[in-house]
Amino acid sequence: MQLPIARRAASLSPSVTLAIDSKAKQMKAEGLDVVGFGAGEPDFDTPQHIKDAAAKALADGFTKYTPSSGIPELRQAIADKFQRENGLTYKPSQIIVSNGGKHSCYNVILATCQEGDEVLIPSPYWLSYPEMVKLAGATPVILPTTDRTEFKVTPEQLRAAITPRSRLFILNSPSNPTGSVYSPEEIRVLGDICVEKGVLIMSDEIYEHLLYDGATHRSVASLSPAHQANTVIVHGFAKAWSMTGWRLGFLAAPEPIAKAIDAVQSHSTSNPCSFAQKGGVAALTGPQDHLPRWLAEYARRRTYAWQKLNSIPGVTCVNSRGAFYLFPNISGTGLKSADFCARLLDQEKVAAVPGIAFGADDYIRLSYATGMANIEKGLDRLDRFVRGLK
Secondary structure (H helix, E strand, O other), rough: OOOOHHHHHHOOOOHHHHHHHHHHHHHHHHOOOOOOOOOOOOOOOOOOOHHHHHHHHHHHHOOOOOEEEEEEEEHHHHHEEEEEEEHHOOOHHHEEEEEEHHHHHHHHHHHHHHHHHHHEEEOOOOOHHHHHHHHOOOOOEEEEEEEHHOOOOOOOHHHOOOOOOOOEEEOOOOOOOOOOOOOOHHHHHHHHHHHHOOEEEEEEEEOOEEOOOOOOOHHHHHOOHHHOEEEEEEEOOOOOOOOHHOOOOEEOOHHHHHHHHHHHOOOOOOOOOOOHHHHHHHHHOOOOOOOHHHHHHHHHHHHHHHHHHHHOOOEEEOOOOOOEEOOOOOOHHHHOHHHHHHHHHHHHHHEEEEHHHHOOOOOEEEEHHHHHHHHHHHHHHHHHHHHHHO
């Protein structure tokens, strides 16, 4: 008997990042000395006051259903965050709390896009964006960029790509996988084009707090009331508070879109984890003194890794300005990314993510959200691997 598989599911590509991380963990479990650069999560622990808030919620019996879009206390704290940090005014009803930043992205796409629509996605892109678009029945339209423009889409590219079918433009700054950061002026120009053309913006700002070398984050929604009315911000607790496993994300949207997303979520996952939401409140309202320490350590690792990569023959790398990734160009080695990463893992026990997963086959992604000892050992092995290529 042939079991039915829907076309929407059959057309999807599995997450390469999770697959690489899974294989690396399996090899480690077998006793192999594997260095993993794959997973996009901080190696720091969740701050203690956040864990304490969730533990208290559990002890107090806060373990039941909550409103599907999150508890009022957390939605208010998120609205306060946008006012305090971004100069944006949202009502709690415009805030939707979800099961992670990825869930927020999917909810936005599902609630705003359908068959016949086109979604504009600069590449390199976070690998789930095109798959989410396909699940919604829409068509991903890829706008390729390279390290020559620091992986930033140009206004001319964006304007040329817009058609009457364009429904959504996905903007991710700071970027996964490249670490690039659009300047406030670059954000303004892209935002102006989308407002002029009536193309909704999904602004993925989950790496907002991870910036280096004086880079600044400017939310496109903060440019004017017109930009705010044309933007959905997606965000989450995973990166800046090291809460990846908590599965807690959020978004801010114009009221009609927020209501549509609330309806979608109420019929799919219902509410996010009850006691995790109490941890989210603590994350936003409690001390933030962990972040400068984390950033200083990330910056130290980034500088070492960037310098080391550029010393390897056949490898070049622009420095990241945000997030915790480097995206080196390996075209000088003569290998494409999938072959490069497979051989690197087999020969040197180093796990990296092939750039083809992000729409850029001449690159690989390395996360420096791992200890310096691992970075030094892993990049020494990568150096040896490249120098040994025939």
